[in-house]
Amino acid sequence: MTKGPPFKSYIQDIRPYEPGKPVKELQREYGIRHVIKLASNENPLGPSGKAIRAMRRAIRDVHLYPEGNCYYLLHRLARELGVDPETLVFGNGSNEIIELLGRGFLSEGDEALSSETAFLVYPILTQVCGAKYRAAPMKDHRFDLPAILAAITPRTKIIFIANPNNPTGTYVTAKEVEDFLAKVPENVVVCFDEAYVDFVDAEDFPKILPIVTAGRKNVILLRTFSKAYGLAGLRIGYGLASKEMVTYLNKIRQPFNVNSLAQAAATAALDDTFFRWRTKWLVVRGRQFFYRKLARLGLEYLPSQANFILVNMKTDGKEVYNFLLRQGMIVRPMGAYKMPEWIRVTIGRRSQNVQLIRLLKAYLSQKAV
Ligand SMILES: Cc1ncc(COP(=O)(O)O)c(C=O)c1O
Known part of the structure; x- marks a missing residue:
């Protein structure tokens, strides 16, 4: 007989859910003060x-x-x-x-x-x-x-x-x-x-x-x-x-x-219907912004009905994720979903979306050299 608690093997086999990296964790680990999180499909306007x-x-x-x-x-x-x-x-x-x-x-x-x-x-x-x-x-x-x-x-x-x-x-x-x-x-x-x-x-x-x-x-x-x-x-x-x-x-x-x-x-x-209207407007406009900019960068994406977009980086998505982390930007790598070349980005406020596109552009150009 084994000693110890009667752990259930099917529970021990579970790979725990990996949430998006918290802002404070990135600040602690990298010493970066200004962090943008576009990783967990949260509302960039804050609460109503x-x-x-x-x-x-x-x-x-x-x-x-x-x-x-x-x-x-x-x-x-x-x-x-x-x-x-x-x-x-x-x-x-x-x-x-x-x-x-x-x-x-x-x-x-x-x-x-x-x-x-x-x-x-x-x-x-x-x-x-x-x-x-x-x-x-x-x-x-x-x-x-x-x-x-x-x-x-x-x-x-x-x-x-x-x-x-x-x-x-x-x-x-x-x-x-x-x-x-x-x-x-x-x-x-x-x-x-x-x-x-x-x-x-x-x-x-x-x-x-x-x-x-x-x-x-x-x-x-x-x-x-x-x-x-x-x-x-x-x-x-x-x-x-x-x-x-x-x-x-x-x-x-x-x-x-x-x-x-x-x-x-x-x-x-x-x-707060006005808040909800503003949120939807931000997301719908943000989706259009990303579609335009991602296409211009030559990146494949999936048209989305949600407040996030999947982007195919055609390379190791984890590498892109780490590059962005170092610049204070948190997105979501998709390895856990068996889409290792993709990253998921939450639609943020306009300035956050612009910053993400800027960083993706920087990533692609340093990769090209
Ligand atoms: C498809 C889907 N369902 C449910 C949830 C859970 O949402 P919550 O527990 O925050 O209501 C999420 C959260 O990301 C989700 O993506």
């Missing part, structure tokens, strides 16, 4: 002023436990979306809802299904539950829904569809989703992860919300306050699903999973 003021008010009550069911936020969001409050569940980031889905629906021997080059939390969570993660191939860097349908087995319990997807920024269309949902078995949970939906401008992007409210029992829609609302550090996101599924997921979550500052800030941020 309304959210900050709401947190200032709420801070006086942090000696009290938060409302376990996010009462005010729940009703405000339900009004915003035009849905029944009983169809909403909140999480410590939408990441927590992904985790609740795993704990609720995956056991050892089960399978979760997604696509290659999808959000890395899906395989990690699946492995934590002792289940098997399977990834259908992509087509032109897009989720291939027919390939996902073909990969379903009797053991498949959950399908994760990130739309738009991280890290590719690509999306599946309304027609593709309609065909997919017509064929997917009703005993498989389909999770549409819309973390980046606020940045979408494609007209054929699917509307999942009315599909859920129309009573589709096996579909859950995830959204977050981390991106367009600028509240990533507070950790708050939500799921929209049938009352039955929401009741089920609420049984799994911790009673106070969403802290009181996050609840107050998110409720106030919903009222």
Whole structure:
């Protein structure tokens, strides 16, 4: 018999999620004062002023436990979306809802299904539950829904569809989703992860919300306050699903999973339509800026519906990443996503975008010598 704690081998085998490098870490390591982080798809405008003021008010009550069911936020969001409050569940980031889905629906021997080059939390969570993660191939860097349908087995319990997807920024269309949902078995949970939906401008992007409210029992829609609302550090996101599924997921979550500052800030941020409009405008303009400049540098990129762009550096992306780090610019290398020549860049403020293009140009010219 082995000595020591009964570690589970499938958990020990997990390769931990590597987050984008924190600004303060780079400042510590390189002694650089001015750092730009375009690595974690955060909001370059910061949090909304309304959210900050709401947190200032709420801070006086942090000696009290938060409302376990996010009462005010729940009703405000339900009004915003035009849905029944009983169809909403909140999480410590939408990441927590992904985790609740795993704990609720995956056991050892089960399978979760997604696509290659999808959000890395899906395989990690699946492995934590002792289940098997399977990834259908992509087509032109897009989720291939027919390939996902073909990969379903009797053991498949959950399908994760990130739309738009991280890290590719690509999306599946309304027609593709309609065909997919017509064929997917009703005993498989389909999770549409819309973390980046606020940045979408494609007209054929699917509307999942009315599909859920129309009573589709096996579909859950995830959204977050981390991106367009600028509240990533507070950790708050939500799921929209049938009352039955929401009741089920609420049984799994911790009673106070969403802290009181996050609840107050998110409720106030919903009222800040101007902030959200500014954020979207910045991202849409930023995408166009990058498309123009990257094309001029002769770099391939994937047109994106999100607040980031994947760029093919046609060389070791880690080397580019390290070069940029030394100049105080943090982007995301894509080795963990098995795209070692690509880097992912978050759309920043105009001056940050200009600086990144300047540095990429400098990298390419020093490489050419
Ligand atoms: C596709 C996708 N889903 C979910 C999340 C999680 O967001 P959060 O937990 O901050 O709500 C992210 C974060 O980067 C993401 O890219």
